[in-house]
Amino acid sequence: MRVSDLVSNLPDIQIYNPPYGEFTIARVLRETEGRSTPVFREVKPGYVGVGNIIDTRLKLYRYLGVSRDEEAYQKLLAAVESPASVERISTWRDLYRTVDSLYELPMVRYYEKEARPYVTSGVVVGLGLDGVYNASIHRFSPVGGKKAVVRLVPRHLYHIYKTSVARGREVPIAVAWGVHPLVLLAAATSPPYGVFELGVAARLLGGLKVMELDNGAVAPFLSSVVIEGFLTSEQAEEGPFVDIVGVYDRVRLQPVVRVERIYVLREEAYVHYLLPAGSEHMLLMGFEREAKIWRAVKSVAPMVRKVRLTKGGFGWLVAVISLDKSVEGDAKNALLAAFAAHPSLKIAIAVDSDVDPDNPVEVEWAVATRLRADRGLFVIPYVRGSTLDPVALNEEGLTHKVGIDATRPLDVDPVLFERARIPE
Incomplete structure (x- = not known):
């Protein structure tokens, strides 16, 4: 299938026409990611540009x-x-x-x-x-x-x-x-x-x-x-x-x-503009790793609800895992499994299933209210991580990794962690 045939079937196309400034395409990709698929007519004679085709x-x-x-x-x-x-x-x-x-x-x-x-x-x-x-x-x-x-x-x-x-x-x-x-x-x-x-x-x-x-x-x-x-x-x-x-x-x-x-x-050639560090870049690069994390975590903590390589971690360095733990230690096992499944991972956070990993405010809330640093925080020192990490200790990605168990302790009254809700 030609890219042109694929693009014609997308429901959220937004057409742009020349002339284009030097960074026009990059700006449009940033402004439209997650909302529409920009199509750039006549980027050069015989060529059409398209971006954000796999950004969600x-x-x-x-x-x-x-x-x-x-x-x-x-x-x-x-x-x-x-x-x-x-x-x-x-x-x-x-x-x-x-x-x-x-x-x-x-x-x-x-x-x-x-x-x-x-x-x-x-x-x-x-x-x-x-x-x-x-x-x-x-x-x-x-x-x-x-x-x-x-x-x-x-x-x-x-x-x-x-x-x-x-x-x-x-x-x-x-x-x-x-x-x-x-x-x-x-x-x-x-x-x-x-x-x-x-x-x-x-x-x-x-x-x-x-x-x-x-x-x-x-x-x-x-x-x-x-x-x-x-x-x-x-x-x-x-x-x-x-x-x-x-x-x-x-x-x-x-x-x-x-x-x-x-x-x-010979027909109009559709070329794909992928914005570096954009949503499309993150999803393409990280999705298979997310799948591997899901499989590895599920093998040690079967009640896994959702796995996300987060946008704040560029779809690569930070993972959030929501799960229902049956015994203490399930969350920590899940975090260790995540590090093994995705060696570039730098920070892994475990939360309960009532916390949405896609919502950074909820994740931060879980860390604020459910983490006990004396038993829920651990560091894995001097292991290979990602060469993309700007603070890695060398060019091979040597780093320290952090696991955060932000699930509620099972030995504390669960009423203390019940989230208040306003009825309809």
Whole structure:
């Protein structure tokens, strides 16, 4: 399915027309997130921009065909654990035209101190020496008409890159920009090495075709833009760029992509603008981790009601878990399980089921009225957390983690914790 077909079925579209200022698109994305889906006509001739296509759970659940958290978690985890095969096709080029330079693509800057325009929702498909394919989302910015720099973090594509460069081999890649939201969701997952994330997308979508490129990489069929190239041993400065925590990531040397060909759909190509540190970024990046937390916590505390990676924690560093505990210790076990399920987690808070984790005021109220710091607060020192944490002790994310049991003590009269309500 083309992104254009998908967007036409959304009920909350808001149309914008040129001219666009340098940061107009970023401002509109921020102003409309959670409320509407902005469509930017003629961002360049032949291109339409769209954003906030997966910025709410309601939209995500619509794409997944589910109505509740638990259904969504189960469907995603099942797809990760049992991916489907992709269908490879070689007859696709008539649907595309080629362009000569990355600078012809409608990339934008999102924040004032960013060095260059970026593709922020590009799915990078890399092929390893062992024949393993990996699909993951990486920021991508041009440093020339046929050269770009891509940010790699120490995960599977990084492993493919390091092992390939050590053997004197460049990594064949495809960068797909403008894909189905469930392809993005699948590319944001972290299955074991060797599990192809586009197979996860195939399971979620009920099938997925991929286009075979000349360099051996593949890309989802009908991606709006496909960049074919190679990850090289050359490096260039990448950044500054705003990452999910809303601050500028530091400038570092990162791999350079040598671009061979740039394919663009002949029909209007819909490209996806994903606002860094926006709601869409948080939901895509954190949802699978939230599902893993839910499963892990449920195994040690069966009466789990809701799990949330919070917006204040950028959908990544802070989790709130609501549950009904049957014995003292259930909440602390749940917190420990959450840390194990999502190693980047920095703060985990347990609350009773009468507290809504989506409401930060209620969570703060629970901490204020139900936490006994002498037995409900614990610190896990010197463990690896997130490299995105600005106060981590080193570049590997070494940190101290905090667990907060803000559930009511079972050895105290429950009447003391009953929330006052005004009758209808």
